[in-house]
Amino acid sequence: MKERISILDGNTFLVSDRRGDIEPSFDFPTGLFSFDTRFISTWLLTLNGQRLHPLSIDDSMSYRTRFFLVPGEPTHYLDAKVSVIRSRSIGGSFDEELTLLNHSGQEVEFTLRVDIGSDFADLFEIKHQRQKKGRTTPTVSGDRLRLTYRREGFHREVVVTSTAPADFDQEGLTYRLRVGPHGEWTTQLHVETSIFGARGEDIRATLPLGGHRSVAAIHAEQNELIERAPKLGCDCQPLAGAYRRSLNDLAALRYESIALGVRLLAAGLPWFMTLFGRDSIFTSLQVLPFLPELVPPTILMLAGLQGSRLDDFRDEEPGKILHELRYGETAGFQEQPHSPYYGSADTTALFVILLDEYERWTGDAKLVRQLEQEARGALGWLDSYGDLLGTGYVWYMTRNPETGLANQCWKDSWDSISYSDGRLPPFPRATCELQGYAYDAKLRGARLARKYWNDPAYAERLEREAAALKERFNRDFWIPDREYYALALDPDGRHVDALSSNIGHLLWSGIVDESRAATVAGHLLGPRLFSGWGVRTLADDQGRYNPIGYHVGTVWPFDNSIIAWGLWKYGFRDEAGQICEGMLSASRYFDGRLPEAFAGYERGLTDYPVEYPTACSPQAWSAGTPLLLLRVMLGLEPQGEHLIIDPAVPGGMGRVELLDIPGRWGRVDALGRSRTPHDHPRGH
Secondary structure, eight states, X not given: OOOOEEEEETTEEEEEOXXXXXXXXXXXXXXXXXXXXXXXXXXXXXXXTEXXXXXXXXXXXXXXXXXXXXXXXXXXSOOOSEEEEEEEEEESEEEEEEEEEEOSSSOEEEEEEEEEEOOOOBHHHHHHTOOOOSEEEEEEOSSEEEEEEEETTEEEEEEEEESSOOEEETTEEEEEEEEOTTOEEEEEEEEEEEEEOTTSSBGGGGSTTTTOOOHHHHHHHHHHHHHHSOEEEESOHHHHHHHHHHHHHHHHTEEEOTTTOOEEEOXXXXXXXXXBHHHHHXXXXXXXXXXXXXXXXXXXXHHHTOOOSOBTTTTBOTTOOOSBOOOSHHHHTTSSSOSSBOOXXXXXXXXXXXXXXXXXXXXXXXXXXXXXXHHHHXXXXXXXXXXXXXXXXXXXXXXXXXXXOSOOSSXXXXXXXXXXXXXXXXXXBEEHHHHHHHHHHHHHHHHHHHHTSOOHHHHHHHHHHHHHHHHHHHHHSEETTTTEEOSEEOTTSOEEOOOBTHHHHHHHHTOSOHHHHHHHHHHHTSTTTBOSSSBBSBOTTSTTOOTTSTTTTOBOHHHHHHHHHHHHHTTOHHXXXXXXXXXXXXXXXXXXXXXXXXXXXXXXXXXXXOBOTTOOSSBHHHHTHHHHHHHHHHTEEEETTEEEEOOOBOTTOOEEEEEEEEETTEEEEEEEEBOOGGGSOSOO
């Protein structure tokens, strides 16, 4: 019963087991969540005191699920005399329809019970198993159960009602039924959640969508978004399935921000249903050729919350772009610094990269001019607060050793940055991809300054700085006897010499010297890093390698999409195609939905990709991965007012046709077919 079944609409989502039940647990968290609070932690259905077992589950829609259940374990020798269908939907609130069917020829008495409870746990309290500091009060008033949580000004509430008469108590409700022969009985349960503000109002009611939507409204909005995306026609069924699933998941992961009331892409379910600077930027880059209208709200939100002061608790610095924004109790009472938190060293450069890439695709000069000061502030951060040691590199070390993130690159788990023998380097650390992002941001900032900000002197300065950074980086990070770039530099300037997937991000940024690109590509597709499904986060001969370690040997789809893009930029089309083939083949085993990460086992060892135990699914930048792989395979690149199309479809995929690709050129079509290796040269 350890498989999670999820439904979601924006920032409200429900996670249950395969029976549809919710039980308070920390090792397998289930519940009804909204804006970082678990509103329902117990939702347990029993029939005559027995738990039910699933015959079938229909979870094809992101916001609606049906469970077909029977009491006891079904066998070949005993037919069930009764079954229960629980149909649920979510749209800010939560609705569940219970239908009981009597399959016998006699009238039967039944006792149907729903145990209900709420711990009102903050997501951080679930992850770290902390005790609540406020008080929960259950009250029964006739035909409703109200659960209220208060801690000073923090006020959350759940109200449960039923359309059929029920006996309510403080721990749930009971139906005592008589159902005729071959008859059925049904009721609708409604769960209303409230997030109260300082004046006692539900703050979601002030949002444009009012916080609550019908199933029909959700369906219409998601379909309208998906219909705007380019139409894919292809011979490769894994690609077709992954593309369709990605669009559905990206539509479902949009939520309304309380801060600005705009629709943003959440990072992933269940832990990351909020704005993440890094995740949101990478996802925006992935979806840009397909749904460019999703990008401006993210850019504007990140610009609006750009750091403006020194705040050690939040790792905030002037010009810095946020890492994570939370709305829950621990953030509100400053027990966690996520209101917002700025503990990432890469989002600031990535912000400039996204702004430039967005303009290249859309021609939206107005947004570039509007955000000139924010972009300049971000570029300024790279050379000031970002360069902690004054060496011309971007370093990181948290200002908040108690609750701040130690590693502030995309591999942000505690043990992700190591020497090849497994030792951990001291802080501050300068990981290699941060320097690549800074190089790219400077060149892109120079283009924007020259073309839109009427400041050629600033543009020339940024270009000089980028050129100096590239030369310095290729001197200081290259490990001559191993012929790859160090994962990082330690505070003494020594190589943190682990072989990792980060070198693929260097290709994407363009900081790799042309003479070394083929060697880097060889490492990425070599047996130490490439599993057959994708590039591992850490090579399999390194001290900390673990094929099921979060950032030390797993394969991340998003990581691989950026690596494929980097290989493509340097002309390694066959190698990029290998990654595309591996990722799309893996997607078949996840019903088209690539998870956050999966194990780094050799493809020949397992024959199928093994999912990482606690991977988020769906996750935005994993959902965006098939889109970016499509861009790579079709060779899509904006150039002035035109879209360059230079396809290199991997062997065996056949025809790939993408119609109505949006951009500053209007809408155009792209067509590619599988080729043989000699059809295209390797590298430049």
